[in-house]
């Protein structure tokens with residue numbers, strides 16, 4: 353049986369809960385999620401927990417914030433005028449890509465939206481959260497050339513695109 357590892361695509365169903373058992377996310381109401389192993393498509397702690405698994409395996413993986421979406425930093429949320437979004441509709445929890453003074457792109461997150469301002473923070477909404485994954489591995493297959501080239505999985509047999 354093909355095991356999950358580098359250059360393999362795994363299709364997984366997952367339920368993600370927090371420390372209190374509250375559901376954060378689940379794939380159960382849709383198709384299993386495909387990911388290309390070893391390319392950072394999923395958080396490092398989950399990727400490590402799935403290495404070597406085969407189709408049919410069910411795994412529980414607990415991921416500390418350091419191996420998940422990072423620790424929560426003390427960075428204060430910053431207010432950006434809503435007008436700066438040029439007609440886009442920012443929503444709470446939405447990722448925003450910004451550039452720093454050196455032109456490096458940074459990932460920021462919307463924490464609040466008012467009539468005139470958008471509050472953004474460098475903390476991912478799940479920063480500081482211990483992630484409890486319950487995963488069922490549905491399928492493991494070789495990645496296609498285009499998937500390896502792109503660094504992510506493609507739906508179905510990987511030949512779309």
Ligand code: ZN
Pocket residue numbers: 498499502504506513
């Ligand atoms: Zn692609």
